Amino acid sequence: MSLIDAFEKSATAAAATVERVARTPDQIAAAVARVAPAGPLAVAAPLYLPAELFDACRRLPGAFEARSRQAMDDCVVGITDAFAGVAHSGSICVCIDHEYAGFVSLLSRFHVAVLPAENIVERPADLFRPDRLNGDGLRRNFVFITGPSATADMGPLVRGVHGPHRLHVIVV
């Protein structure tokens, strides 16, 4: 199985949704529009992908530049890039200290992450190797995100706790 197929399978098993889209601003914005519910939509500046790839997303209805606690708290959809994907676990890796990516990926109800296909690695351990991803996994402040936030503390499994209720990964 290719890394991208394995990633898709694992991420789906972890209750994320995955789709593959051409790497153009319009295609990405169209993909977001297809899945995102209406409401305030925060776009975090991408770190790894060219900034202009998110330009069309910034023109989607509801799009805004989040700056305050209150604005971020009201955000329904959040778009970030992900600098790595992990095939075995279906995780994506998002830098949390670049611009507002940390907040957007956490405070929105619906997180859409855009992942470059060539940055999918096999195992979580690959993020700790200097010869993978330019060694960025050893330097960056980041989070492995594996599916939406979840809890079993209230009895049955519930998805959507403090973090997003849904995670959608757009592999470009």
Next chain:
Amino acid sequence: MATPAPAPESPRAVANKSSKRTLVAAIRMALRIESPAVRRNTQTFNRNRYAATSALADYDQLKDRTRAIKERAIAGLPELLATLEASVKRNGGHFYLARDAHDATHYIAGVCTRAGARLVVKGKSMTSEEVGLNRVLQEQGIEVAETDLAEFILQVADEQPSHIIAPAIHYSRERITALFKSRFKTDLPLDTGEELTRFARERLRQKFLAADAGITGANLIAADSGSIALVESEGNIRMTTLLPPLHIAIAGVEKVLPSRADFAPFLELLAASATGQKLSSYTSIITPPLHAAPVLTNSDTAPRREFHLVLVDNGRMSMRQDPVLHEALYCIRCSACLNSCANFQTVGGHAFGGETYSGGIGGSWEAGTRTLEAARFSELCTGCSRCVTQCPIRIDVPFLNSTLRQRLNQRDANKIAQLFSTALADGGEVAPLQKLFFGRYDAFGKWGSLLAPLSNWMNAIPGARLLMEKFVGLDRRRELPPFAKPTLVEAAKNCVARVSDPKAKAVLFADIFTNYGSPSRGLATLRVFQSLGIDVVVSDTCADGRAALSQGLISTAAGQARHTAELLRKHIEDDRDVVLIEPSVLAMFRLDYRRLLTDAEGQLLFERLRDHSFDAVEYLWAFMQGTGLDAAKLFPAARHPLGKRLFYHSHCQQKTVGSAPATEALLRAAGFDVATSNVECCGMAGSFGYKKEYYDLSMAVGQDLFQQVTEAESDGPRVLVATGTSCHEQLASGLKRPVFYPTELLAALLPQLDG
């Protein structure tokens, strides 16, 4: 004469189990109130962990790597702490090494006060529970909001954690609903997991947005970079590290690893061992302070980010010097030893736990960070060994608990016990009477057998049983197996026939349980072996050390181990393999003797014995496969007088040493219809279920097994088969039916010899 026991409904009232009486009260409380939720939740964790670890192709290699990293880290801890301090300061953070709970809490309170913090949000941290952080902050007028939903429940209920990763595991959904309805006067619907979660999330979101400071723990810390790993599923820890400008991480000093690259093998192992996931929803790898991340405010001025790493000693540096307990410092708090434990599954951490830490590993932690007496709940570790293969760092949890027991024995022994100790326990090892009775069963067995049937007749008198309960704590509802006359060794003298041209040579070890208690198992095994052309002799009987070890009589066990290994060495030199009836003895030979025969010569003895010892049926099955013998022809199940439908229960230690599948395979190959149990342990666990304090717990644990038998018999009765001696007693007492040893079943299918 009796003063009333503490109010049994309140977990707080039984958190400190320094006295045995409180421990017993806690078991009663947990069985009455918490058991159903604990059972369901821990067993779910347990199933998920088995599935997840079996999906890790390099599970064993990962365990080797994490073990090696932890050994190196703890050995070089002082140097690592110095490196870490420099790293944190280089990053612009503050580093504080706290001597004890008071030091840690007052440092943190000082940081919060200086920052003008009025509201602190907290992620789950067992270390902060250990040092009692919340109380100290609240005394300073600071509001503390626990944001992990389980910790939120506990804060509302004012209870201590009952599990190290799922602290409110003892709460069912229904009990949470009742709790919230009584504490929050609300008309909101709170009748589903979704509704309860939404209710808590909305309350806590406001706390996150208003918080002045965030306090988290740390799962892993890297000395080379000052990076920390934080593992969670809810997102509250990410909120806590990101939203407030002030972040304080508190952790035990043992969490430090040499480098960030060392995190690699831990992450997947931790997730698989803890919640049975490939990774938890969020695994953050951060090097605070997060200066590059903006601070969200509702005003124009954003404060600068501030980070404090507070590492807590609180007894850990002394644990590091402890010849045995230092191994507990390798623990990464995954809870595999809790979830794989039959006793824990039944009562949870409010009975099998102290004020903070719970389960098999919890005793060492309470002893290390509080007092030896605080670890008294580690009595609930039966030494069944199911956790040993489940620990991702390969910590020998039962041996830690035997060591705690040994140390507690010395404090607990009264004058009479000391007198008996001198006479009974080799090397003058001191213990209370109950421990001596069960730990030196070899001595009682010898006399009991010599005096049988008088000793058995005594056993049957109600008055005598009461006396036994009073003096040695043997529960009057339990019946000790009758002492046999003749013993296995005596009986075998008449039936060991030399096999001409043997295809294999073996020695059957006459362990004390088989020899004095149930020679028929040994005799049946001899018959089966001889009928297949195996030359088998019976060894002398001697105590192998299992009983002594289980009661914390470790020096006694070590002496017995040496004697046993020497005895069997002669047989091994005579090219005989050692064959065992009792799985707990096989586990001694394969696992525990490594710890008991510590010198160089002892290690050689151990290795040779380990490599030549087999479960009787495991040996038989390997022999039959090696020589091409057909089980269906030799043991045609269809002709069995008891029928071919069986229920087979394998022994806990048999599962751990991997000898259980052979019995199932042989019985199936012979044509038996075999249903099996999948419980971790029957609940008897050697002497545990005989003790008056633990009888109720033992029977409660057994309910799962009894239930599985009932379910397997929905389409008709089955013959009960078990390998372990204590499993026999438990099954027989729970189901009131005979239980057979596998070779007893097979021997009935052999051609009848004359006479």
